Amino acid sequence: MSILQLVEDRPTPKEVYNWRVYLLAAVASCTSCMIGYDSAFIGTTLALDSFKAEFNFAAMTAPEKDLLSANIVSCYQAGAFFGAFFAYPIGHFWGRKVGLMAAALIFTLGAGLMLGANASRGLGILYAGRVLAGLGVGAGSNITPIYISELSPPAIRGRLVGVYELGWQIGGLVGFWINYGVDVTMAPSHKQWLIPFAIQLIPAGLLLIGGVFIRESPRWLFLRGRREEAIKNLSWMRQLPEDHIYLIEEIGAIDQALEEQRSTIGIGFWKPFKAAGTNKRVMWRLFLGSMLFFWQNGSGINAINYYSPTVFKSIGVKGTNTSLFTTGLFGVVKTVVTFIWLLWLIDRVGRRLLLLVGAAGGSVCLWIVGAYIKIAQPEKTDKAEMNGGGIAAMFFFYLWTVFYTPTWNGTPWVLNSEMFDPNMRSLAQACAAASNWLWNFLISRFTPQMFTAMGYGVYFFFASLMILSIIFVFVFIPETKGVPLESMDQLFDVKPVWHAHDKIVSQLREEEEQFRHNIEESGIAANKIGAQETQVENTADEQNVKYA
Template sequence: MTLLKLVEDRPTPKAVYNWKVYLLAAVASCTSCMIGYDSAFIGTTLALDSFKEEFNFTAMDESATNLLSANIVSCYQAGAFFGAFFGYPLGHFWGRKVALLISGLVFILGAGLMLGANGERGLGLIYAGRVLAGLGVGAGSNITPIYISELAPPAIRGRLVGVYEFGWQAGGLVGFWINYGVDSTMAPSHEQWIIPFAVQLIPAGLLVIGGIFLRESPRWLFLRGRREQAIENLCWVRGLHRTDIYIIEEIGAIDQALEEQRSTIGLGFWKPFQAAGSNKKVMYRLFLGSMLFLWQNGSGINAINYYSPTVFKSIGITGTNTSLFTTGIFGVVKFVITFVWLLWLIDHVGRRNLLIIGAIGGSICMWIVGAYIKIAAPTENPKAHIDGGGIAAMFFFYLWTVFYTPTWNGTPWVLNSEMFDPNMRSLAQACAAASNWLWNFLISRFTPQMFAKMDYGVYFFFASLMIFSVVFVYFLIPETKGIPLESMDQLFEIKPVWKAHKQLLEQLHEDEERFRHDIEESGLSTTKFATEQVEDTAKFA
């Protein structure tokens, strides 16, 4: 398979893979830039001497500073947890576009509050600002993957939702390096630590400005009964006329899915809640989507993101500037590997295989790093320069990054954006995003205490959880690459799950051949047949 070869559910015109879908995905993914930047910059900003001195951290003992650092970091995740649920009514009633704009504006308000903090006023504005910023990114983390998946052609849906992850890593790359930059070029001062806080406003501003020009999701417009606007937006995004066979098939699939929901779950704000409480199949899929983020956070990624100076210190890296530089390299590795994941892995290797491979490889690396720390005890035996054992531990740490980044970092978001039908998707994404932020909160809140009490055991803990995730994925998660959103219910009906993808694709190809055979039997031209189908579909709706 070549680098850009696509696995399609049906013959797809080249016009469908146009710049518009990539641009819309990039603008919406400014939300993930906001998230990625925060996860990277906050821990290293708290490690700056200028921040510690202004807020009197230097006069506190280690347990007190650990508690304050954990509170500053984790209140953002607490806000994001609730923001993920607030995103559901926003996306349902006002649409994906308006919800994205609101999330950006709330984030800007929170980031602005943080800039008012100083030693005299204390940390109150930082706490309040981080909660508000968390609300904004929580809502954005709900809406963005839904919006992108509803716009994306099946063959590149993973790649386009992957743009969301790419934005996360781009923000993280800047966040990891900015504190190294201010630490290397500026003397300790209020301005030194406030600059990293101010940079948060850039991706949020880009989201608000770019969001004004976004097109609303056609699938949401169909759901709300705004059919003409939905068809217009769909044709614009696909770059095709409404009489094109591809458009007719897509409209027919959406109408069929909505009719099926109308007769089963029902259409409306509360219907998904009722379905989740009464339909075991829906509840089961919500469970799968939410559990993916338990395993994602169980890999240890957010312990590393938020407290990277602490992590590298445990391996034997000494000195604030050296620790910040090492953290920056970690960000570069993640960014580069994410690009490979986005361009090739997610839509070629597939979601399921990536998760299994990443968990096995990442677990092995974590066991090795933990074993080194147990044997060498670098924090108890500090050295002026890292020795050969420390270099080997760093190698396996970066190798862990290579395994984790193209697998568990973004793939759970892709799966959750595509494994639910349109009427359940917003609530399901809210549950998935809330699950992510819940586990994210717990990890960020207790990581300093874990390192203080468990030492090398932290690495063994995360390595064990990664092994458990392999069992979960192998037996419970089917492959979704190339499957139309409207066919996800069929996919999850097929057992065993490791054979479901192949069986459903074969069935979809048979349906496609039958449809084109009907065109030939009708004796009508493709355009005439498509026109009649448009009229019939409109009457049906």
């Protein structure tokens, strides 16, 4: 099997891979634009001289500055942690579409509050706005991957959920460059640092506008008993008539999965909670999903995203403007590599291999960067320009970005969006998103203190965690590429996990062949019966004529 081929669970009409599913995914992924922008702009905004001057950073000690920066950054993640759980009842009772709209409204209110902060009012309104905006993006981080995975054909599910990650990177790219732009084009002022905060309103506004026109998830509609509307939406998304064999098979698979849920977990708001507490298989997958985000944050990505000026300063980059420019290049590298991941890697190479390769390559790069800082001690030099060793360290930092971004940056979101059955998916995604924001909060809250206390040891710490993640993925995470959502239970039951994917895909193809064979036989039998009936009618007519 070439990596250039899509893995399909069954023969798929070309109409299924259409612009509508991509458009729906793009609109929903405005939530990740909001997340990506915040993760990029906030650290560089805090580094602007205008922001420091307005809130009198000069009068603070180094520990006080570290604490203030950590609080401004991390209260957003704290809000997102609770927002991920807040989205569960909205998504369950009112649907994915309403959940996305609610997330956008809450975020917009929070972003608006942040614009009211100034020297006379203090930072209180900024804290409140960031907590509220965090609630909105936490809810969006729960609902968006679920919504996209539920409308996706299996062969491009990774690619479509990857649009969510692409939105994250596009938002991050703008966030990394916005402060460089205001720094070189505007004099330090209140307006200079306020503009990056105001840009947050753009992706939220796009989601509110697009949310009016998107269609509800067919799988959620089936779950709520709205069958006619579900079939209509599914037909629209697949661009196939309702009586097409592909659509009939997909509806049959959804019905079968729902029937299995009724007989096992059950249908209802509290049933997933009960299943999570009593079903070992569900508990195990919730643990796996949470740990994927632990390892993701253990790579150091959010320490770099939120405090990129601090990171580049530790390598030897001097000056605020130079640091902002270098951070912008970091955002460019991430975005370009994300396009490669989205369009080529995720649905061809698969999830498991990407995680293994990314962790191995990224770990090597961080060991080299940390070793350079330990030996050369670049922060103690007064030279404005970097030497050869510093340039090499920067090269390996960007190489780490190339290893990390197309592997660990978006793949955990893809896996968590697809490895649970439909009735468990909302609660599972809430737990996964909350887990992401919990580890995100801890990293963002303590990174300034870690750099102050550990120095080069921060890089060795994250490099060690990436090595441990290789062991975890190899032993516990099966490949989910091309496996229908309704077959995930079977996939996770196969041991050892490194053989699970091939076994399930082979089994699905056999079932598909048998299904089509049965249909053909039914058609032949129907034709025979029809021929016999026609023959009887002809014989009767002949006898009637003879009798007459």
